[in-house]
Amino acid sequence: MLIFLIRRTLVLVITLLIVSVLAFLIPYAGEGDPARKILRARVNDPALDQSQVDALTKELGLDRPIYEQYFEWLGNTMTGDFGFSYTSRVPVSEMVAPALSVSISLALAALLLALVFALPLGIVAATRRGGKIDNVITFLSQSAVSAPEYWVGPVLVLIFAKHLGWLPSGGWSGLAYIVMPALALSLRPMGYFTQVTRAAMTEVLAAPYITAARSRGLSFPKTLARHGMRNSMLPVMTLFSFWFAGLLGGSVVIEVIFNIPGMGRLLYTSVLNNDVPVIQGGMMWILTLAVVINTITDLLYGVLNPAIRVTHG
Amino acid sequence: MSAAPMPIDRGMPASSFGEPLLEIKGLRVDFPEVGDGPAIDGMDLTVRRGEIVALVGESGSGKSLTALTMMGLLPPGAQVTDGTALLDGEDVLSMSPKRLNKVRGSKVAMLFQQPKVMLDPTARVGGQVAEALRRHRGVGRREAKARVVQMLRDVGIPEPSRRASAFSYQLSGGMAQRVMIAAALSADPELVIADEPTTALDVTVQAQILDLLRRKRDELGLSILLITHDLGIVSTMADRVAVMYAGRIVEDGTTADIFSSPQHPYTEALIKASLLEADRGKLFSIPGSIAHARAMERGCRFLPRCPKAAELGISDMCSGAEPTLHTCGEHEHHSRCHAAPEHAEAS
Numbered sequence: 001m002l003i004f005l006i007r008r009t010l011v012l013v014i015t016l017l018i019v020s021v022l023a024f025l026i027p028y029a030g031e032g033d034p035a036r037k038i039l040r041a042r043v044n045d046p047a048l049d050q051s052q053v054d055a056l057t058k059e060l061g062l063d064r065p066i067y068e069q070y071f072e073w074l075g076n077t078m079t080g081d082f083g084f085s086y087t088s089r090v091p092v093s094e095m096v097a098p099a100l101s102v103s104i105s106l107a108l109a110a111l112l113l114a115l116v117f118a119l120p121l122g123i124v125a126a127t128r129r130g131g132k133i134d135n136v137i138t139f140l141s142q143s144a145v146s147a148p149e150y151w152v153g154p155v156l157v158l159i160f161a162k163h164l165g166w167l168p169s170g171g172w173s174g175l176a177y178i179v180m181p182a183l184a185l186s187l188r189p190m191g192y193f194t195q196v197t198r199a200a201m202t203e204v205l206a207a208p209y210i211t212a213a214r215s216r217g218l219s220f221p222k223t224l225a226r227h228g229m230r231n232s233m234l235p236v237m238t239l240f241s242f243w244f245a246g247l248l249g250g251s252v253v254i255e256v257i258f259n260i261p262g263m264g265r266l267l268y269t270s271v272l273n274n275d276v277p278v279i280q281g282g283m284m285w286i287l288t289l290a291v292v293i294n295t296i297t298d299l300l301y302g303v304l305n306p307a308i309r310v311t312h313g
Numbered sequence: 314m315s316a317a318p319m320p321i322d323r324g325m326p327a328s329s330f331g332e333p334l335l336e337i338k339g340l341r342v343d344f345p346e347v348g349d350g351p352a353i354d355g356m357d358l359t360v361r362r363g364e365i366v367a368l369v370g371e372s373g374s375g376k377s378l379t380a381l382t383m384m385g386l387l388p389p390g391a392q393v394t395d396g397t398a399l400l401d402g403e404d405v406l407s408m409s410p411k412r413l414n415k416v417r418g419s420k421v422a423m424l425f426q427q428p429k430v431m432l433d434p435t436a437r438v439g440g441q442v443a444e445a446l447r448r449h450r451g452v453g454r455r456e457a458k459a460r461v462v463q464m465l466r467d468v469g470i471p472e473p474s475r476r477a478s479a480f481s482y483q484l485s486g487g488m489a490q491r492v493m494i495a496a497a498l499s500a501d502p503e504l505v506i507a508d509e510p511t512t513a514l515d516v517t518v519q520a521q522i523l524d525l526l527r528r529k530r531d532e533l534g535l536s537i538l539l540i541t542h543d544l545g546i547v548s549t550m551a552d553r554v555a556v557m558y559a560g561r562i563v564e565d566g567t568t569a570d571i572f573s574s575p576q577h578p579y580t581e582a583l584i585k586a587s588l589l590e591a592d593r594g595k596l597f598s599i600p601g602s603i604a605h606a607r608a609m610e611r612g613c614r615f616l617p618r619c620p621k622a623a624e625l626g627i628s629d630m631c632s633g634a635e636p637t638l639h640t641c642g643e644h645e646h647h648s649r650c651h652a653a654p655e656h657a658e659a660s
Contacts, residue, residue: 217418
């Protein structure tokens with residue numbers, strides 16, 4: 001187990017280094033001179049003074065070799081210093097941290113909501129496979145999977161904010177504000193979770209050890225609880241962590257529709273403004289968290305199914 | 314034998330077999346959606362108290378399906394369409410699901426062919442051994458734990474307290490089958506249905522597991538329905554043998570009678586096949602393949618593969634009517650072959 005953990009940690013560190021290179025380079029993927037673009041964003045003058053551009057380039061250290069810039073950035077990053085926003089001159093961490101916490105709350109709310117519905121629905125569908133209830137659940141899950149957020153969001157606003165007036169139509173200042181965006185964001189994962197739960201549970205219910213447990217006199221529900229759940233949760237957990245990691249970057253569509261100050265909107269505006277440090281810092285945070293989530297998921301595999309510890313460790 | 318912790322007194326010595334414990338009569342199991350006719354078609358079989366009965370036949374003859382039917386665990390699509398199966402006087406086939414849950418594990422238990430996959434890969438072995446015990450005997454968690462260790466030791470598992478918290482992947486096939494035996498016996502069932510319990514194990518382990526089963530029979534007065542295709546196992550284990558072909562019993566009798574004077578050409582062929590195999594000589598195989606029940610509506614199901622019918626010139630009789638399972642010798646020896654002589658039942 002110790003060797004397993006050491007090996008995992010090593011892999012984690014290497015992955016993070018690769019991630020940092022990606023996060024650092026991504027803002028430079030676009031064309032053009034960053035200093036020129038920044039100046040153009042600040043002053044609304046098409047004809048820029050070259051000396052001004054040169055001065056800014058020097059000030060930001062953009063004239064140095066890229067690897068030098070990378071190592072300096074990496075060093076600062078390790079100490080928690082992600083630099084200052086080019087546009088607002090606020091420390092990047094102070095912009096990213098609140099946005100990220102908003103996006104994480106929203107993602108967790110949406111995914112937990114999805115799970116709360118998907119698990120029972122998927123299990124019921126698996127135990128009634130081919131029956132009417134299964135057909136209804138399958139139809140609903142397929143509908144949920146194909147419901148885009150840019151459609152669900154406005155529909156929810158129309159119903160709950162405009163007509164019924166139960167919930168605020170946008171903003172972010174309390175629990176009531178999280179309900180609609182979380183609901184809108186939860187539908188697609190809910191559909192996928194239901195389908196994966198159903199498939200996994202169907203497979204597990206046909207497993208020999210289920211028959212063996214029944215042969216000892218365990219009732220069907222008890223067998224399901226004792227031997228079905230744990231074995232069918234692996235694929236669901238995988239999908240959950242996949243979605244969670246994906247939603248760390250926020251959902252631009254949902255955050256724009258509901259006017260939520262999350263990561264999606266922050267990155268979106270930073271890219272528009274060519275705010276390199278914010279993009280880099282934001283990406284670094286998101287990617288690091290994604291890698292950490294993946295590692296935790298892998299560790300949980302071993303907890304859920306000890307046989308995996310041996311083969312993958 | 315006296316090393317048993319507490320032999321259950323079932324009211325009779327293990328040597329003289331008592332009254333019937335399991336009585337299958339006219340069992341028919343169908344797969345309606347497949348439409349190939351019944352997979353088990355009019356099967357009769359009796360297992361007495363304390364007796365080991367071997368159910369023999371090639372793959373596809375309906376042996377495993379019989380086992381699952383007796384457990385009330387029919388595979389999806391299968392349906393019992395006729396017959397009764399009295400277990401201690403109570404028909405298993407018409408039990409309520411609730412009653413079945415009560416009976417499984419406490420009156421009848423099952424052993425399987427692939428012991429490793431029969432254990433939940435994510436659960437500790439001990440918990441599974443304790444399941445029947447806790448469910449049927451109302452034993453609490455802590456006491457169950459102690460009993461599990463004792464039971465694991467009893468089935469020959471070294472370091473039982475450590476093994477109780479092992480997972481199935483940490484066990485060899487033989488160990489896993491020992492665990493399954495402990496789990497099956499934990500609530501003192503009267504009948505154990507063992508479906509090819511040693512087929513997946515290597516030969517030395519096979520012998521150990523069979524020894525263990527026989528010892529348990531002697532200690533506890535268990536009845537065992539041993540399903541196998543291996544006549545070598547039959548000859549060392551069984552008190553009586555029932556030979557199954559195409560969903561029916563074609564011959565049954567004491568092990569000695571079956572081996573010394575088989576009265577059905579299929580039994581003869583099976584014995585011949587296994588003897589030659591044991592001699593490492595030329596392999597003998599029965600020509601043709603097993604018939605579907607529906608394909609043979611009137612005549613004998615074995616006729617297409619039978620050497621005897623032509624030899625004796627009775628093919629017309631064999632294709633005209635299916636022989637009944639009639640008494641053909643002493644010690645309740647029955648055969649479903651026209652060529653087997655009728656034997657007056659000694660009263």
